[in-house]
């Protein structure tokens with residue numbers, strides 16, 4: 001297996017990134033992937049990372065630090081290469097950048113119905129916390 005390079009997202013990655021999001025089941029029917037990418041390029045774009053192997057984008061992670069907590073979103077690995085440590089390395093790279101930014105704790109949300117991924121995050125040191133996740137659409 002050739003080496004994984006992890007680097008910030010670049011504009012030419014869009015098609016590959018959206019394809020991974022679609023094929024790894026990350027896009028909700030109402031999601032607007034192009035808009036989510038555009039928005040992230042305005043806020044801490046250096047924390048939007050892709051994993052590249054032999055010139056091909058094989059995974060993504062979108063992280064951010066809000067001054068109190070870090071967050072991880074859009075962690076996805078091309079189904080063709082899942083189980084080859086790409087996900088673990090992307091989370092590790094995101095954590096490194098969060099720590100550099102001064103972040104002490106990182107959170108993430110797992111959608112109901114996707115609980116199988118909890119085992120993956122536990123393997124990386126995350127634990128399930130007793131919280132009720134709430135949200136509100138602002139516009």
Ligand SMILES: CC(C)(COP(=O)(O)OP(=O)(O)OC[C@H]1O[C@@H](n2cnc3c(N)ncnc32)[C@H](O)[C@@H]1OP(=O)(O)O)[C@@H](O)C(=O)NCCC(=O)NCCS
Nearest residue numbers: 024075076077082083084085086087088110116119120123
């Ligand atoms: C979840 C996901 C990112 C994991 O990436 P991956 O590259 O396939 O996983 P890795 O190969 O890096 O796995 C790292 C470790 O976790 C383990 N692991 C993976 N999935 C697991 C699971 N469901 N339960 C327990 N352990 C798991 C692996 O066996 C590996 O262990 P090891 O270090 O002992 O070998 C990937 O499967 C994916 O894209 N899934 C669909 C999208 C998704 O659900 N994203 C998360 C949204 S919250």
